Amino acid sequence: MMNTTAENLVKEKVDYIYQRLRKQITSIDSEACPQSFIFFVFGASGDLAKKKIYPTLWWLYRDGFLPEHICFVGYARSQLTIERIFQNADKYMKVQDCELDLYKKFLELNHYVCGSYDKPADFEHLNHEANRISQLASAHRFFYLALPPSVYGSVSELISTHCRPEA
Template sequence: MNGNNEIMTESSSSSSSSSSSPVAKKISTCKYHNPYLSDNDSLMNNGNNCLEDDHCSQEIIKLIKESLNYETGDHHTFIVFGASGDLATKKIYPTLWALYRDDLIPLKTGIFGYARSSMTVQKLYEHIGRHIKLRDEEERELFQQFLLHNFYVQGEYDDDNGFIKLMKRVSELEENDNGLHANRLFYLALPPNIFQSTTKLIKQHCWNTKYVD
């Protein structure tokens, strides 16, 4: 199966290759107003930033949606290592939910949580739900759909068997989507001392390799 791979950690939240894309170039031309800075601290204190930024944000969202190929594009697999931890449940999963809610995640996306904790996927749903505020009944229904894109696999970060089990589940989902091309993104919501063993096993068992017939 062909595909692209990317590993992300808490400090590497974007791909270095993305800056050359048309969407990235368009985004780079937009002014940015940091809502956590006072007007005196802002680098663009001209009184019109909010209007410009709001227009620019909507334009960026539109460009991103157009680039997603939402319903017919490649399958995407997002794997969260450390899925049961605070970083994942308080930050990563709520962010993924927000992207899903706003149609900024392709429809053919599977989100796999991987951690040492022995728990069911229903328990993972409970962990995620504690840190997400839903505004109305429509969002509650949409959130239930989001949960159906989530899966959980238990395993160690230095043991081949856990990664083999993970990739068996991942491959089954990718094949069921009838996709010959799948993009995988790995997020390490882990302590740095576990990075080496985890990335070694990702390379051995999870990395998409392009084959030429």
């Protein structure tokens, strides 16, 4: 009996937090001027991306915790496609049969750009693709670096120089 009461209390608290977060997300989406967001995943072809980052982005999307106007851009050196990246990540996504339509919509929001981590021209191309994909050069941008620490410096510099949103 005590266990059930504790479990119910935890469930109530989780539901309350979920509803508060949903209310905040909804208020962001309903602003007079809709905002656009781009989430970049650097190292998109790696193990961390396929096992943790992409599944977590899917779960956040599925549960409604991401803004309505968002897209995802994977970036890595590997000559891959976004379809191949998700084939590799498929077993970690934990998609239920009843979620397949929503998952398809999530996949359509994902894109991939191949390039090096030290060439300005590749980052200029990434910026061009991001602007094309989001159709808004001023979209808010988030950068997740799933990369070796040895390239953080050059990647951060190139992001700052070539991939910042326009004012």
